[in-house]
Amino acid sequence: MNCVLAEDNILHGTPLLRWVYELAGLFLPCWLSYFIAGFVIMFILVNAVLLGAAVFVWTERRLVGRLQNRVGPNRWGPFGMFQPIADLLKLIVKEDLIPQGADKIAFVAAPIIMVATAILMLAVVPFAKNTALADLNVGVLYVLAVTSLTSVAILMAGWSSNNRYALFGAARGVAVLISYEVPVVLCLLGVVIVAGSMSLADVVTAQAVPFILVQPLAMFVFVAGTSAELNRTPFDVAEAESELIAGYHIEYSGIKFGLIQAAEFGGVVTASAVIATLFLSGWAGPASNYIGWLWLLIKIGVVAFLFIWIRATFPRLRIDQIMAFAWKFLMPLSFINLMAVSLEVYFLRDSSGALTTTDLWIMTVINLVVFAVCIPLFGSLIRDKVRPAQLQPTARATPGATVQQAGGEVT
Amino acid sequence: MLEDYFRQYGLIAIFIAIAVIVPTSMLTISWLASRIGIRPTNPTPVKQETYECGMEAIGGRWGQFNFRYYMYAVLFVVFDVEVIFLYPWAAKFLGLPLFALIEMFVFVGILLVAWAYAWRKGDLEWA
Amino acid sequence: MGELVSQETAGSVGDVPERGEPVEMLLNMGPQHPSTHGVFRLVLWVDGEKVIRAEPHIGYLHRGSEKLCEGEQYHQIITLFDRLDYVANFNNELVYCQAVEKLMGLVVPERAEYVRVILCELNRIASHLLFVATMGLDAGAMTPSMFCFRGRERVQTLFEAVSGARMMHNYFRIGGIKEDLPDNFEQLVADLLPLLREDVGESDRLLTFNEIFLARLKDVGVISTEDALDFGLTGPCLRACGIEYDVRKAEPYSIYDRFDFDIPVGLDGDCWDRHYVRVQEMYESLRIIEQALDQMPSGDVASSLGRRLIRPPEGEVYARAENPRGEIGVYLVSDGTDKPHRVKVRPPSFCNLSAIEHMLKDSWIADVVVILGSLDIVLGEVDR
Numbered sequence: 001m002n003c004v005l006a007e008d009n010i011l012h013g014t015p016l017l018r019w020v021y022e023l024a025g026l027f028l029p030c031w032l033s034y035f036i037a038g039f040v041i042m043f044i045l046v047n048a049v050l051l052g053a054a055v056f057v058w059t060e061r062r063l064v065g066r067l068q069n070r071v072g073p074n075r076w077g078p079f080g081m082f083q084p085i086a087d088l089l090k091l092i093v094k095e096d097l098i099p100q101g102a103d104k105i106a107f108v109a110a111p112i113i114m115v116a117t118a119i120l121m122l123a124v125v126p127f128a129k130n131t132a133l134a135d136l137n138v139g140v141l142y143v144l145a146v147t148s149l150t151s152v153a154i155l156m157a158g159w160s161s162n163n164r165y166a167l168f169g170a171a172r173g174v175a176v177l178i179s180y181e182v183p184v185v186l187c188l189l190g191v192v193i194v195a196g197s198m199s200l201a202d203v204v205t206a207q208a209v210p211f212i213l214v215q216p217l218a219m220f221v222f223v224a225g226t227s228a229e230l231n232r233t234p235f236d237v238a239e240a241e242s243e244l245i246a247g248y249h250i251e252y253s254g255i256k257f258g259l260i261q262a263a264e265f266g267g268v269v270t271a272s273a274v275i276a277t278l279f280l281s282g283w284a285g286p287a288s289n290y291i292g293w294l295w296l297l298i299k300i301g302v303v304a305f306l307f308i309w310i311r312a313t314f315p316r317l318r319i320d321q322i323m324a325f326a327w328k329f330l331m332p333l334s335f336i337n338l339m340a341v342s343l344e345v346y347f348l349r350d351s352s353g354a355l356t357t358t359d360l361w362i363m364t365v366i367n368l369v370v371f372a373v374c375i376p377l378f379g380s381l382i383r384d385k386v387r388p389a390q391l392q393p394t395a396r397a398t399p400g401a402t403v404q405q406a407g408g409e410v411t
Numbered sequence: 412m413l414e415d416y417f418r419q420y421g422l423i424a425i426f427i428a429i430a431v432i433v434p435t436s437m438l439t440i441s442w443l444a445s446r447i448g449i450r451p452t453n454p455t456p457v458k459q460e461t462y463e464c465g466m467e468a469i470g471g472r473w474g475q476f477n478f479r480y481y482m483y484a485v486l487f488v489v490f491d492v493e494v495i496f497l498y499p500w501a502a503k504f505l506g507l508p509l510f511a512l513i514e515m516f517v518f519v520g521i522l523l524v525a526w527a528y529a530w531r532k533g534d535l536e537w538a
Numbered sequence: 539m540g541e542l543v544s545q546e547t548a549g550s551v552g553d554v555p556e557r558g559e560p561v562e563m564l565l566n567m568g569p570q571h572p573s574t575h576g577v578f579r580l581v582l583w584v585d586g587e588k589v590i591r592a593e594p595h596i597g598y599l600h601r602g603s604e605k606l607c608e609g610e611q612y613h614q615i616i617t618l619f620d621r622l623d624y625v626a627n628f629n630n631e632l633v634y635c636q637a638v639e640k641l642m643g644l645v646v647p648e649r650a651e652y653v654r655v656i657l658c659e660l661n662r663i664a665s666h667l668l669f670v671a672t673m674g675l676d677a678g679a680m681t682p683s684m685f686c687f688r689g690r691e692r693v694q695t696l697f698e699a700v701s702g703a704r705m706m707h708n709y710f711r712i713g714g715i716k717e718d719l720p721d722n723f724e725q726l727v728a729d730l731l732p733l734l735r736e737d738v739g740e741s742d743r744l745l746t747f748n749e750i751f752l753a754r755l756k757d758v759g760v761i762s763t764e765d766a767l768d769f770g771l772t773g774p775c776l777r778a779c780g781i782e783y784d785v786r787k788a789e790p791y792s793i794y795d796r797f798d799f800d801i802p803v804g805l806d807g808d809c810w811d812r813h814y815v816r817v818q819e820m821y822e823s824l825r826i827i828e829q830a831l832d833q834m835p836s837g838d839v840a841s842s843l844g845r846r847l848i849r850p851p852e853g854e855v856y857a858r859a860e861n862p863r864g865e866i867g868v869y870l871v872s873d874g875t876d877k878p879h880r881v882k883v884r885p886p887s888f889c890n891l892s893a894i895e896h897m898l899k900d901s902w903i904a905d906v907v908v909i910l911g912s913l914d915i916v917l918g919e920v921d922r
Contacts, residue, residue, distance in 0.1 A: 034418055035421070035422065038422045042422075042426050046429060046430070050433070067681060068680065068681050068684035068685070069684055069685065069688055092437075092440060092441045093444055093449050094450065095450065095451045095452060095453075095454075096445075096450070096452070097458055098454075098459070099459055099460065099462075100456070100460060100461065111434060111438075112435055115430070115433065115434035116430040119429075119430040120427060120430050123423055123426050133423070134420070134422045134423050134426075136419055136420075136423070142423075161461065162461055163461040164566075165462070165565075168565075168587075168903070171480065172587075174480070175480040175537075178483060179487065181491060182486075182491055182494070185490075186490075186494055189494070189498065189501045192498060192501040192502050196502065197502055198498065234750050240904065241572055242675055242676045242677075242678060243907050245462070245464075245571065245572060250462055254441060254450075255438060255440075255441035256438070258437075259434050259437060312680065313679075313681065314748070315679035315748060316677060316679075316750070318753075318904045319902070320536065320537035320587075321753055323535070323537045324535065324536070324537075327483075327486075328530065328535060335519065335522075339516070339519065342504065342515060343512075346512050354505065355505070464566050464568050464569065464570050464571045464579070465571075466569075537587065
């Protein structure tokens with residue numbers, strides 16, 4: 001039997017997949033060939049995450065090295081490009097210890113869940129026109145749901161290790177994850193309102209003006225929230241190496257450690273893909289019918305570079321400051337974003353409920369003003385702990401009898 | 412259309428299976444490497460001790476630990492669940508009348524009151 | 539260890555604490571911990587993220603330096619002093635040499651004094667650069683540490699050119715220095731100074747007024763002026779509390795009275811002040827080096843003693859100096875033989891560390907490393 005794709009099918013826009021589908025459809029039932037075409041995408045996605053993690057690790061190490069006046073890995077391959085592969089090989093053949101008294105099942109399952117989460121995030125991201133594994137009509141919710149799975153894995157890893165530092169890391173990680181979930185969920189409402197759909201494909205098509213301009217507040221909250229959920233500086237308290245040594249994955253070695261690292265860095269890549277799709281108009285760009293994937297890759301690179309840059313620049317916040325940042329700073333910002341966007345949409349939309357490009361530009365101007373006003377305003381709310389620096393280099397205190405006390409004694 | 416809907420979720424289900432199989436297979440490869448002697452496995456009691464900064468671990472397993480974030484967990488459940496209710500509204504807002512806008516403001520207003528109350532009570536502080 | 543186990547009863551499973559009652563948990567930090575700056579051990583009793591009580595354990599690096607000194611001849615002891623504060627070797631050598639010189643009434647050649655001051659101030663900068671680097675790392679910033687290490691590397695290259703070693707120089711001698719400087723020393727230092735100023739400034743700009751860095755350090759680990767005096771804090775830790783006490787000014791040794799420099803003083807006595815005082819001190823040290831280079835005379839540097847065995851007269855002497863970490867004191871008793879009867883060191887790190895238990899009370903776990911880092915201890919000097 002011959003299978004022919006309908007015009008509106010998700011696989012229709014991609015020649016490769018249509019070809020796979022129709023070829024398999026020659027001697028297989030249509031539903032099966034549909035899944036075979038799906039497998040091709042899955043193959044691409046899984047490799048995208050794992051290879052993406054490898055490429056990201058290499059990029060981060062080289063780039064951070066460059067930012068820090070160092071060289072970075074440069075031994076194996078051109079510019080040390082094969083370093084992640086060498087690391088992986090080393091980790092696979094390294095002894096894999098399970099600490100005494102650990103909960104073995106949870107200990108083994110945690111890294112698997114972490115990697116699975118990182119991979120699953122990409123399922124709904126359209127990486128070219130009409131090309132995604134599944135164009136779910138609740139795509140945004142799917143992304144949020146999969147992201148929160150990480151908290152379970154972190155708690156499993158930390159608790160099962162039977163180690164106090166791991167427990168601290170897990171407790172912090174979960175607290176950070178659930179706290180940043182709320183502003184992130186809230187700020188994505190604005191995106192959904194303007195797009196009029198929760199499907200990521202529709203979100204991309206709705207971005208005649210990229211949402212980074214239309215909703216800078218939402219972008220800011222989302223990037224901050226994502227970097228907190230990814231345990232990236234300045235929110236990396238869950239694995240703060242100077243306090244908790246390695247946090248929740250302190251007891252992991254060998255390939256399990258490798259999987260956790262892969263999940264972490266792969267998570268950055270997938271999160272960058274989600275950010276690029278939601279706020280940087282995804283695959284859209286000049287000649288996007290042909291090189292949409294290239295545009296997406298470039299945008300992922302830009303977002304990933306932002307993450308690396310932040311990591312190289314900032315110190316780490318303390319856990320209570322991070323909580324205050326989420327609940328007292330990002331929360332009001334995302335509420336304001338929601339209200340501003342809904343009001344603007346209500347007054348700007350035409351009778352059929354559509355927004356033109358001009359409307360989006362008007363929203364851009366308004367929201368940029370709101371952004372410029374709100375950040376300093378609410379920033380001052382959580383800065384009560386920080387007094388302005390008032391130290392003078394040579395402020396003279398009165399030297400008196402006390403000074404004599406201080407010196408001249410032998411212990 | 413319904414068939415297409417199930418196909419989408421069918422693909423997601425398979426994808427979940429693959430996403431679990433991939434890391435599991437990597438663990439298996441490593442385990443196989445230990446079977447053929449590429450990867451060493453000779454755990455000793457000292458090696459298997461938990462890392463307690465170079466000292467023997469003091470105290471029993473999983474001593475009581477004060478997590479101190481129940482309030483965040485409760486607040487998270489409250490806000491997350493309520494915000495999820497807003498999503499269908501947001502997805503269809505382009506075509507909704509003024510009444511929907513007002514209702515949303517009332518809804519968010521209630522959330523804001525709850526949030527301000529929690530702030531006032533000091534539950535947003537990590538104790 | 540035994541007593542610790544018996545104290546750790548609150549952590550046992552079964553007894554459910556009342557609501558609001560703190561649940562104590564024991565957290566062992568160190569000796570193998572990335573930010574205890576060596577092999578230092580802290581036992582923390584924590585309730586969630588708050589530290590209830592802290593108990594420092596030291597002695598993991600104890601080598602018996604003071605006792606070793608009693609078995610070595612006077613010249614050989616210099617190497618032992620190199621290894622006390624292994625981040626500021628020249629300063630340590632200086633204070634020991636001054637103690638013996640004081641005992642013997644030796645006069646050091648003019649040029650040797652200048653060389654000593656220049657090297658000591660360079661070493662102070664190198665040491666403070668290391669402090670800024672580790673402070674950044676403790677607070678979670680990676681990049682400033684690399685900038686600081688670049689500057690430190692430049693200083694150490696110069697040290698290598700001068701003394702042949704990057705650390706543990708063994709270059710000062712009782713009554714002078716080992717040998718004259720390389721011919722192009724002035725040029726080397728003059729070339730180094732602008733680069734060093736740049737390195738200091740770069741990490742300063744990146745870190746000091748960073749919003750997050752301020753949030754992490756300001757009002758953390760505050761110690762009042764009275765407590766600071768009671769605990770015997772010296773050096774930047776004391777000056778951060780607002781007391782302008784610096785041995786270089788209070789009781790000028792060597793030729794420090796010939797230079798014009800200021801003593802930076804903090805206002806609040808918190809971690810950030812301790813950081814900023816050190817940053818400012820680096821600029822002051824640069825000023826001293828510039829003046830010393832201008833004034834430096836030519837002449838002999840070697841000690842009048844030559845390589846002869848020393849037998850100082852019977853007696854005791856106390857010499858002190860301003861090390862990067864604070865006031866170091868050397869108490870030396872001679873019985874007239876070629877080996878000292880007793881050498882006692884007042885190590886600044888040890889005295890500064892004594893305040894840690896007081897400062898850690900009711901702090902966050904994350905602040906523990908920051909407070910410890912702000913004291914800038916060197917375990918070689920604490921344990922001796």
